[in-house]
Amino acid sequence: MKHFTQFDDKNMAAALIEQALAFKSNPRKYADLGRGKRLGLIFLNPSLRTRVSTQIAASNLGIESIVLNMDKESWALEMQDGALMNKHTVEHIKDAAAVLGSYFDMLAIRAFPSLTNKTEDSDDFILKQFIKYANIPVVSLESAIRHPLQSLADMVTIQENLRNKPRPKVVLTWAPHIKAIPHAVANSFAEWSLGCGYDLTIAHPEGYDLDERFTAGATITHDQDEALRDADFVYVKNWSAFHEYGKIIHVDQPWILTEKKLEKSPEAKVMHCLPVRRNLELSDEILDSPRSLVQQQAHNRIYAAQAVLHRIIS
Amino acid sequence: MKHFTQFDDKNMAAALIEQALAFKSNPRKYADLGRGKRLGLIFLNPSLRTRVSTQIAASNLGIESIVLNMDKESWALEMQDGALMNKHTVEHIKDAAAVLGSYFDMLAIRAFPSLTNKTEDSDDFILKQFIKYANIPVVSLESAIRHPLQSLADMVTIQENLRNKPRPKVVLTWAPHIKAIPHAVANSFAEWSLGCGYDLTIAHPEGYDLDERFTAGATITHDQDEALRDADFVYVKNWSAFHEYGKIIHVDQPWILTEKKLEKSPEAKVMHCLPVRRNLELSDEILDSPRSLVQQQAHNRIYAAQAVLHRIIS
Amino acid sequence: MKHFTQFDDKNMAAALIEQALAFKSNPRKYADLGRGKRLGLIFLNPSLRTRVSTQIAASNLGIESIVLNMDKESWALEMQDGALMNKHTVEHIKDAAAVLGSYFDMLAIRAFPSLTNKTEDSDDFILKQFIKYANIPVVSLESAIRHPLQSLADMVTIQENLRNKPRPKVVLTWAPHIKAIPHAVANSFAEWSLGCGYDLTIAHPEGYDLDERFTAGATITHDQDEALRDADFVYVKNWSAFHEYGKIIHVDQPWILTEKKLEKSPEAKVMHCLPVRRNLELSDEILDSPRSLVQQQAHNRIYAAQAVLHRIIS
Structure with a gap:
């Protein structure tokens, strides 16, 4: 290498x-x-x-x-x-x-x-x-x-939490933010998850499609609830629009990830690359719960x- | 520890x-x-x-x-x-x-x-x-x-200059400044001097009382001349008001420490944590004299x- | 030392x-x-x-x-x-x-x-x-x-490229810039070149004379073409005016060093301390050619x- x-x-x-x-x-x-x-x-x-x-x-x-x-x-x-x-x-x-x-x-x-x-x-x-x-x-x-070192650490963390599931359901879900954020972490996470052979779903509001070079092969949806169902790993991340490059497009629904949204995914582990905007991207209750892998990732x-x-x- | x-x-x-x-x-x-x-x-x-x-x-x-x-x-x-x-x-x-x-x-x-x-x-x-x-x-x-590492270094310095006086007279005297300065050094110096059993006098203008949690046990006065008399160690330090929190209260008298003010304390060693505002807090004549312990403290x-x-x- | x-x-x-x-x-x-x-x-x-x-x-x-x-x-x-x-x-x-x-x-x-x-x-x-x-x-x-460490590295670089010429013709030629730049590199280069016994010519526009403490013994000219003829080493550097201290004096002629100006100096090696403003001080064609010693100097x-x-x- x-x-x-x-x-x-x-x-x-x-x-x-x-x-x-x-x-x-x-x-x-x-x-x-x-x-x-x-x-x-x-x-x-x-x-x-x-x-x-x-x-x-x-x-x-x-x-x-x-x-x-x-x-x-x-x-x-x-x-x-x-x-x-x-x-x-x-x-x-x-x-x-x-x-x-x-x-x-x-x-x-x-x-x-x-x-x-x-x-x-x-x-x-x-x-x-x-x-x-x-x-x-x-x-x-x-x-x-x-952000390949982040993604490698993420893959290590998934590996440690696989529980004998060779092809886990991995969900990358967009989160709200107040700033225009780069696509690097989202792109790399998609690239590595797909490359490692995981079942990747990407959920985001309309207008937030990522560059297809990184997402080809993933299931892409605007329905966050549907995406989260039976998830093994939920990766929370904001990114700015890619097609309307670098823009923040207004979103009506609350895309913050909360415990309530994970009701149907009792086993789901939650990931984030940090720094995380608490209670904007992800709720305290998740971050401070056993679901959270964010410290392990770091x-x-x-x-x-x-x-x-x-x-x-x- | x-x-x-x-x-x-x-x-x-x-x-x-x-x-x-x-x-x-x-x-x-x-x-x-x-x-x-x-x-x-x-x-x-x-x-x-x-x-x-x-x-x-x-x-x-x-x-x-x-x-x-x-x-x-x-x-x-x-x-x-x-x-x-x-x-x-x-x-x-x-x-x-x-x-x-x-x-x-x-x-x-x-x-x-x-x-x-x-x-x-x-x-x-x-x-x-x-x-x-x-x-x-x-x-x-x-x-x-x-600022406990500063205070520990100060206590080491006092120890090195004790001249067989187990309970030296230590004076913490307020000095002028143009900015609102934290209380940390003054608080800690009081805490450690009292804790080490020294005879501590704190001199400051009206309105500049420190938090009593740190100063209980010290003699507190607004009369700088009286405080300095027969001092063994004189610690010069500015701090902003504590009760009117973070304020700079106008002071009429010149609180800068000068050689003249130490006439009645021929043995007094002078201390300051640095950085010091020369000729505002402390005069050059003192800082550049054998009285000064500031380099030894540092x-x-x-x-x-x-x-x-x-x-x-x- | x-x-x-x-x-x-x-x-x-x-x-x-x-x-x-x-x-x-x-x-x-x-x-x-x-x-x-x-x-x-x-x-x-x-x-x-x-x-x-x-x-x-x-x-x-x-x-x-x-x-x-x-x-x-x-x-x-x-x-x-x-x-x-x-x-x-x-x-x-x-x-x-x-x-x-x-x-x-x-x-x-x-x-x-x-x-x-x-x-x-x-x-x-x-x-x-x-x-x-x-x-x-x-x-x-x-x-x-x-800037004596720069000059020492420059002298090492000249030594490595001397080709058995004990007293090479070394030219320090002023270059355009958009900012007021210190004299340190130019002064030191003159001081060390002369000190090492080299044949130093300094070329600069009117008004850009350096402090004579550093240049005494050098040939000084306003004619860049004349200066460059048969040069072995050409050191390109901007500096602000010294007599009208720190000023940028307008210069009519193009003082940027280009390959064309070195036509009559086929063996000349070109030096610069970096960072260099490409195509303002020195042309890309020179910097990217075998003439350039800038990386070796660095x-x-x-x-x-x-x-x-x-x-x-x-």
């Missing part, structure tokens, strides 16, 4: 899940494997779980990580080839990525979408530019369209990242 | 002071004791001495520390249980603290008061919420009402933090 | 260049030499290359480095002795530098010029205040008037810093 930016194939996913679970039992098993290697953690956007879990994952493997908050400690990057740089951007990604590539053994990068330039976002332009010019292995810490972020870094340096 | 957030009892204080002095002589004595342990340093507010001294203290013990500037690198936290999170807060402390608790072996947290919500500040609400949800040992790096911050971390991991 | 803030003498420069090249071949040769030593990296301004390359250099030597973004994580410093601190500055450099000096074994500091106070900038006031009060070795990570920053730190701790 050179880069880790998306779901690759079912075998690779299974191997990563297995490795993550192995690290969860024994985090320091390969504590010296990464000795002498350096990982650059590049943040173009804020982060809590991703930042800390990746640093810990690296440390568990003996990899030295150096954090660069490029949005704050450094300067604005120009992304367009051939640009005349006489405006606010200070350095071209060509130059910055190449330098970082010469300083580190691998890079991990967080780069959110603009939510205004659909073509560039859909093409994962910033991540691709980094990969193109850095010339070393790159791990996505969430890009414009995917904790598994460490081992997901560790499995990926382990594979890259192996 | 599970958490370190306040003065506990005299024996504990004496043991920590002794341990801090032992580390000052031999910082690397237990250089491997913390191997494999991780400390999360969480800053909701800026910091220089606290940030660096705690990192060094952890490193001296072999503890890995990871810094998270939550005010800048992460997002605004919701503190209220049951809140409908449809405003600017992005993550509930419940969720964030629980995640951090699952990532680290111990946390150290800086959280200033609002200076607007007296009830919450007085109850040390943010620190308590962190402790409640993190479920691992927590060290206060200054909370709404206390240096002792390392060993105070190291003694606390040592006790937590022992 | 106690401090590293400027060109010292030719022998010292030669020794540092040689050591840097040795580390480039074998970065971990002295991987334990700095064990137990701590370097404080203090940033009053943003940084990418300097920040990361210095951390890596320290790590290669076993030195522990702790980063403090004083512009963001800490507070505004007062620089004037005797100041009445009743305005926006929160801590005096006297106190902050002394504390940092007591926490670390050595400091590295980035402090840009104001570009408004010519006297203070020209005197390198902030750097000198740090050195005065920190009382431990200080490495400049770019000061108001010099990479050599690691070994330049490592050579300096090595000498300080040896």
Whole structure:
């Protein structure tokens, strides 16, 4: 594995899940494997779980990580080839990525979408530019369209809660929010759930269809109640409109997930990538109940990242 | 010791002071004791001495520390249980603290008061919420009402300068400032000085009484000259009004501490937690004279933090 | 060597260049030499290359480095002795530098010029205040008037590309920019090129003369074409006016360096310290051609810093 930016194939996913679970039992098993290697953690956007879990994952493997908050400690990057740089951007990604590539053994990068330039976002332009010019292995810490480390941690968490059901019913249900939120987590969760062979239903209000590149194969409905029936795993997530790109379309029905809506799904476990807007996306009663896997997901972020870094340096 | 957030009892204080002095002589004595342990340093507010001294203290013990500037690198936290999170807060402390608790072996947290919500500040609400949800040992790096690592370093410094006087006269004297400043340092200094059995006098202008929970047992006066007479240690500190919460009340007299005011206290050593506003709180002549212990206090911050971390991991 | 803030003498420069090249071949040769030593990296301004390359250099030597973004994580410093601190500055450099000096074994500091106070900038006031009060070795990570680690990396890069020419023709040519840019890189490059005995020509539009303290001994011209003829190394850099301090003076001619301007210098290598404004200072065609040494310079920053730190701790 050179880069880790998306779901690759079912075998690779299974191997990563297995490795993550192995690290969860024994985090320091390969504590010296990464000795002498350096990982650059590049943040173009804020982060809590991703930042800390990746640093810990690296440390568990003996990899030295150096954090660069490029949005704050450094300067604005120009992304367009051939640009005349006489405006606010200070350095071209060509130059910055190449330098970082010469300083580190691998890079991990967080780069959110603009939510205004659909073509560039859909093409994962910033991540691709980094990969193109850095010339070393790159791990996505969430890009414009995917959040693969989150999804790997989610798959690890589902695996831990499968109860001998090889093809669980997994529901991705849209939730309300007050801001325009990226599609990355939803896209990746669909991509990985389908890739792992799960029975995926996506429920969302009209106008909130996701990019079909990620959802082809899923059952898609606007009827949340129908979707939730007999669910094994319910993933709650807001996203902004994709077709009317980055817009927030008014929704009449209450799409917040509550305990009442899960009456017909007594076994359903509830997932969310965090941060969660309590009582807007998800009710307190669910988040604070045994249904909730959100803390388990967050904790598994460490081992997901560790499995990926382990594979890259192996 | 599970958490370190306040003065506990005299024996504990004496043991920590002794341990801090032992580390000052031999910082690397237990250089491997913390191997494999991780400390999360969480800053909701800026910091220089606290940030660096705690990192060094952890490193001296072999503890890995990871810094998270939550005010800048992460997002605004919701503190209220049951809140409908449809405003600017992005993550509930419940969720964030629980995640951090699952990532680290111990946390150290800086959280200033609002200076607007007296009830919450007085109850040390943010620190308590962190402790409640993190479920691992927590060290206060200054909370709404206390700064115990500063006070421990102050007690170490007093100990080093006692000159065989078991019950020195210690004076906490209010100083002018242009901003509304928290009460944490003043409260903690009173709490620890009294707890260590020192003869504490607090001098401040009318209207600047501190919370009696911290000052009961001290001599309190509005007469700075009287307070300073025969002082062994003079701690200079501004704080905003407590009863008229967070207000700056106009003061007619010049409360800046100058050499002239110390004429009748030839042996008095002068202390300040830094950062100090020179020539507003304290004159240059004092700060740059042999009376000043401010650098010694700052240096002792390392060993105070190291003694606390040592006790937590022992 | 106690401090590293400027060109010292030719022998010292030669020794540092040689050591840097040795580390480039074998970065971990002295991987334990700095064990137990701590370097404080203090940033009053943003940084990418300097920040990361210095951390890596320290790590290669076993030195522990702790980063403090004083512009963001800490507070505004007062620089004037005797100041009445009743305005926006929160801590005096006297106190902050002394504390940092007591926490670390050595400091590295980035402090840009104001570009408004010519006297203070020209005197390198902030750097000198740090050195005065920190009382431990200080490495400049770019000061108001010099960027010696950049220049050392530049000299290493020239050395690597000398092709048996002991006294190459080196041209420092002014480039357009939209912002008022400090003189530090230009000053230092002139200082080191002349100090190393190179044949230095400086080309710039009228009004852009640099401080003669750095340029005495160079050929100075307003004719860029003439300057570039038969050049071996062409260093492209913008700077604001020095005599009309910090001003941007309108320039009629196109001073951007293009391939066409180098027609008569087929062997010329092109240098820039980065970040570079593409197609404003330098054309894409040059930056992406074999002429360009900019990535090599950036990479050599690691070994330049490592050579300096090595000498300080040896």
